Amino acid sequence: MRLSQFHLSTVKEIPADADIESQRLMLRSGMLRKLAAGIYTWTPLGLRVLRKVETVVREEMNRAGALEMLMPSIQPKELWDETGRWEKFGGQLLKIKDRAEREFCYGPTHEEVITDFARAELRSYKQLPLNFYQIQTKFRDEIRPRFGVMRAREFLMKDAYSFHLTPECMAQTYQVMFDAYTRIFTRLGLQFRAVQADSGAIGGNSSHEFQVLAESGEDAIAFSDTSDFAANIELAEAVAPSTIAPAATAALTLVDTPKQKTIEEISGFLKVDPTQCLKTLIVQGRDGLVALCLRGDHEINEVKAAKLAELPGESVLAEEAQIVKIIGCKPGFIGPIGLTIPVIVDRAAAVLADFVCGANKDGQHYTGANWQRDAQVTRVADIRKVVAGDASPDGHGTLKIARGIEVGHVFQLGQNYAQAMNATVLDEAGKARVMYMGCYGIGVSRIVAAAIEQNFDTAGIRWPEAMAPWQVAICVINPKNNAEVNDAATALLQELQQMQIDAVIDDRGLRPGVMFADIELIGIPHRLVISERGLLAGTLEYRARAETENQVLPRAEAIALLQRH
Amino acid sequence: MRLSQFHLSTVKEIPADADIESQRLMLRSGMLRKLAAGIYTWTPLGLRVLRKVETVVREEMNRAGALEMLMPSIQPKELWDETGRWEKFGGQLLKIKDRAEREFCYGPTHEEVITDFARAELRSYKQLPLNFYQIQTKFRDEIRPRFGVMRAREFLMKDAYSFHLTPECMAQTYQVMFDAYTRIFTRLGLQFRAVQADSGAIGGNSSHEFQVLAESGEDAIAFSDTSDFAANIELAEAVAPSTIAPAATAALTLVDTPKQKTIEEISGFLKVDPTQCLKTLIVQGRDGLVALCLRGDHEINEVKAAKLAELPGESVLAEEAQIVKIIGCKPGFIGPIGLTIPVIVDRAAAVLADFVCGANKDGQHYTGANWQRDAQVTRVADIRKVVAGDASPDGHGTLKIARGIEVGHVFQLGQNYAQAMNATVLDEAGKARVMYMGCYGIGVSRIVAAAIEQNFDTAGIRWPEAMAPWQVAICVINPKNNAEVNDAATALLQELQQMQIDAVIDDRGLRPGVMFADIELIGIPHRLVISERGLLAGTLEYRARAETENQVLPRAEAIALLQRH
Structure with a gap:
């Protein structure tokens, strides 16, 4: 072509x-x-x-x-x-x-x-x-x-x-x-x-x-x-941690957190890492409300939560009015301690000790909370989204x-x-x-x-070899009225075709810069330049689409290089 | 396959x-x-x-x-x-x-x-x-x-x-x-x-x-x-005849044809060949009626007639009542002699002499009619359908x-x-x-x-080589539990594939008659049969789809035969 x-x-x-x-x-x-x-x-x-x-x-x-x-x-x-x-x-x-x-x-x-x-x-x-x-x-x-x-x-x-x-x-x-x-x-x-x-x-x-x-x-x-x-x-x-919750070392302490509702606010205010804070979400259950507890840095996975027996097949957050009525405080101050509704704890949250959680009183949190000593847990379950660095569920490596x-x-x-x-x-x-x-x-x-989407740069597309419209572009410098370079391009094309390499000759007569920009934009993996000067020297100028430097190669060497791809 | x-x-x-x-x-x-x-x-x-x-x-x-x-x-x-x-x-x-x-x-x-x-x-x-x-x-x-x-x-x-x-x-x-x-x-x-x-x-x-x-x-x-x-x-x-109308030899004679209207009836009744009879059609012209005259054995080509200057772009037969009113007789008795409307004569009809035509009087025809002597012709034109045996318009051969x-x-x-x-x-x-x-x-x-539609017989399709689903069927007799014939079929398939011949093995284990009927129905051009007996003899049974006899051929010869196709 x-x-x-x-x-x-x-x-x-x-x-x-x-x-x-x-x-x-x-x-x-x-x-x-x-x-x-x-x-x-x-x-x-x-x-x-x-x-x-x-x-x-x-x-x-x-x-x-x-x-x-x-x-x-x-x-x-x-x-x-x-x-x-x-x-x-x-x-x-x-x-x-x-x-x-x-x-x-x-x-x-x-x-x-x-x-x-x-x-x-x-x-x-x-x-x-x-x-x-x-x-x-x-x-x-x-x-x-x-x-x-x-x-x-x-x-x-x-x-x-x-x-x-x-x-x-x-x-x-x-x-x-x-x-x-x-x-x-x-x-x-x-x-x-x-x-x-x-x-x-x-x-x-x-x-x-x-x-x-x-x-x-x-x-x-x-x-x-x-x-x-x-x-x-x-x-x-999200696989269960291989450890269990350490023994409690701190006393359960009520602290004032007048305006701190989010994990970020609490963690900053109390100078505690988010991984030591507990996030408690209240959702609609089959029979009344259900509390879902996660480690502060984790996110709920709603697909997993929806599959819990306590939930009606979907995971829907409870409305604030209902939370206030049943639990007695606003969202932002909720925690598992003293709750009378089912409390379902994520596997990662279940191994916390001496953690921070809402006190179920507006404007107050606990520090030094511990599951066994302080709370009633209905069940531990996998309800969070995995994050990078989690162990892979198949036991091999960590997740990306x-x-x-x-x-x-x-x-x-x-x-x-x-x-x-x-x-x-x-x-x-x-x-x-x-x-x-x-x-x-x-x-x-x-x-x-x-x-x-997987293969581009600022110059254009970078096709994988098997998908490129052509594998090789043979760019001819000054093709007009120049039988020698044209003949050399044709001979090269035929030679590559015999090697089952799909090549195209660019004989449009464009200026080199414009021609090369086109060839890069359409993403041809390999470029060979044929010029009068190169013909005299018996060389071709080669550049791979992924590279930024030309290689001047003897003709046979350039062909051998393409054959290796 | x-x-x-x-x-x-x-x-x-x-x-x-x-x-x-x-x-x-x-x-x-x-x-x-x-x-x-x-x-x-x-x-x-x-x-x-x-x-x-x-x-x-x-x-x-x-x-x-x-x-x-x-x-x-x-x-x-x-x-x-x-x-x-x-x-x-x-x-x-x-x-x-x-x-x-x-x-x-x-x-x-x-x-x-x-x-x-x-x-x-x-x-x-x-x-x-x-x-x-x-x-x-x-x-x-x-x-x-x-x-x-x-x-x-x-x-x-x-x-x-x-x-x-x-x-x-x-x-x-x-x-x-x-x-x-x-x-x-x-x-x-x-x-x-x-x-x-x-x-x-x-x-x-x-x-x-x-x-x-x-x-x-x-x-x-x-x-x-x-x-x-x-x-x-x-x-x-329909090219013009190379001859002109012969001179008149018969006298114009009025004959009674009480019930004979069609060319077939007239020709039988008067014992004259249809090629010596004239067919006159009356069609709607741009200005009143127009007569179109054809040799008795020819058919009007309406596409050609519609292009006549005298016609309004289409060729529509006049109604009987109108014909009776203007010409004075019914269709079936019309002829060119004495007509006052335009008379357009087909090229083949124009070279007739001593012909039969309607007399423009109910129940009467003329014999011995001649154009120059007896009728007023407006124009000669190509208005008929070609028939097998006509000269080809390009001057080479005759038409089929x-x-x-x-x-x-x-x-x-x-x-x-x-x-x-x-x-x-x-x-x-x-x-x-x-x-x-x-x-x-x-x-x-x-x-x-x-x-x-172009390639079938009572047994089924007879594909042209290039369109066949496979060019060759390798029919295996008793393939079940018979490793030797199966192996021989596989080897043959691979050999044919290397020669770019598209072959298929029929190893379904059907009875030979049923298998062959299928292969003929689906139209495979070449059939090779591999049997235990043939293997022992080193032969294959070959039959072309178009033939009715088998050929028992040495294996190499059978392959060479396929290669020639």
Whole structure:
């Protein structure tokens, strides 16, 4: 390929309505053009990257034994009625009426269609297991589409669905898919973690999210610094301290704290570290109020709290009026001592001794408080958010916290859909059995944006090798009316192509500075410069995208260097 | 690939609601499954074929210098308002409202989107010419979807759009695309003709349809038996005979034909060949009635007639009452002699002598009629449909008539869309100039059906080599518990793969007859049978899909045979 015959359309201006760096860089590099809110055209440059991702995904899905097919984008309402999702899916479902007033939707996902396919095509357990996938355009009518292709309405997705006679078989294929996803994101050159996840709206038993680590990520994840452990921060266990609470050494003392309500105020006022203070939250329980006690520096994890038997399935703070009525003081002065409601203490708070806590009297706190001596504890439980430095729940290493962008998701769906749609096969005994299903998604177009979020600098994108539109740019200095440098560029291109290296010649005739800025902006990993002077010397000027210095190398050496990548 | 790990789902029953052979065979072979009217799922088997077509299309488009991109399927109404097509496109346009009640459509074609893209991205004539294409799912809400994927509502299309400063440049790219299409359909192994076509609703100057020849085709086309000439039958010229009318030898004689009105009746009654009879049609002219005279065995071509200056732009037969009033007799007895309205004579009819024609009196005809002596002729013109055996208009060979399935279409759009949407670039003088456009479509999914219409027999599909799901089936006899034949099959598969031959092992353990029937139904071009007996003898049993006899060949010879294909 020659850029003189390509359509490259970089822009200097930073787009005003772009929210994050990947969106800005995709627009500036000319990979994308917005057609409507959340709806984008992939230019020839953008599509090259998208196709590289797609190819890796396809190769690894095939290698894992999944069978590619293609389901329609337009799906009839009747199927969605069978699972109840026509109503439940909500406003993201783009509903359509055809000319005969029949109702359809633009598929945001394909559980209904594939389950309908499976119940018609699969008759016997002998046909199982099967794993079908497709790479296809989906539409979700987001209320607020944003971040470019990161949260677009029309997007490219790989979705796979597996069918099984038993849950054990489902778990096996789940693991095969987990491994395939790991290979995909590794091959794409991304920093990622496979994160234990809540399975959310799609439902089912077990699920992992594959998160690309990037500061702009919407999800917070906790992962071990030495093992594979990773979990969504809402789900990460805060393991119990290995110690127990030391024996009390201080006397319980009432102190005046007239205006000090927050941990920060108390800790400053009493000159005590926040880790020695107790934070007591009053929430709505199933029967009256419940007190939740945390170490001063910790935060409540509402997902964990909601699962406590004493709570009604969600964690909602009590109103001030109710607190005053039942406990007799305002929030800010509450503590576990003397409370008559259930007191649930976080594992880390439970090993405190001689701590500071509210005295359940306005304007007063205790110092020198101790659990065993002074308070009635209903139960110790894990109710806090993990923090960096916590021990990893798998026993290996300590936790780090990072932000992530979800690019893949694997689920064990179980029998949810198959049951609702009566998708059965005959087992060995000739009895109809509802199938077990797994489903496995990858946001193909989102990966492109996520990779940029993880790989950019002030000059532009820095593509991982496997995703770059081209691996090598051959920049020609003064190509106009200069047959020798043009011929040398063509010969070099052909030589690289024979080595399966995807290269492009920049023969647009731009000034070197402008040309190099374009090549850096669009993120080509390797740059070779061909000039008249270099030709005479038999050298090429090489620079890796990640570096700031050129290397002048003999031609053969430059080629050998590229071959090593 | 092994069929034991694939999902092959052939059916014996002939689907009741299938209209044509390709649809029946795609359903029976398990390539397709219907989701809703005109909406189909491509199974793993079907998708293999679709992808092979797609790959050939992509390779040839790239070779022709076109740049692949990907536009959204969902398009905003505002763009379609600019060209007026939101209303004009009619009921095929699937209109959609999003959650914010904004109006969109599911793209049936992308002239508006690409022209919007071009006007934003292209600034200077230096960027031209450019030819963008995509391979993408389209939706057209057909009133009566039928014939399976031949006329589906959701379908896969390759659409390309080129941009130019001048009409000459547009014509050049048009020729490049014409040649690329010729290569595509040739590589796919299809019998086809590039047919001059009316450009129809999309508008523009010049256009060709690429028609796959098949009896079930909806379009009739005329083509030379020796040259490249081909035209839609409505447009094919009936060239003037090289002779002139012989001199009169018979006297004009009035004969009674009391009940004989049609050419067939007259010709039988008077024992005269239909080629010696004249057919006179009375149509509505711009000013009163007009007579159109044809040789008795010829048919009026209404598209040609409508272009006559004497007609109002369409060819409509006059009503009987009007004919009786003006001419004085009923239709069936009309002839040119003595008429006072314009008489337009077809080229073939104009060289008749001593012919039979109506006498403009009920129940009477003339014999021995001659133009010069007996009638007033306004003009000789080409107004008939060509028939097989006519001279080809390009001067080479004679015409054949066949039916065709349109699989591709190339247009010179001119400035239609660019003008409506103000898509301009600056020319050398810095002046804004409206661009010229070409557009080039291929019905990717329709090709699959068209290929079957051209290639099937009672046993099933007979794929052209390039489109087959696999080129070779390696059929294993008794694969269960028979390591030797399985190993031999695996070794053969690997050997063929190294030769870039796409092979599949049928190791499902079916009885040979059932297995062979499946392999024939799904249309694999070459079959190799591996059995214990053959292994001992070092032979393979080979059969080409098109043949009815097996050949027992030494292994190396069988492989060499496949390599030659």
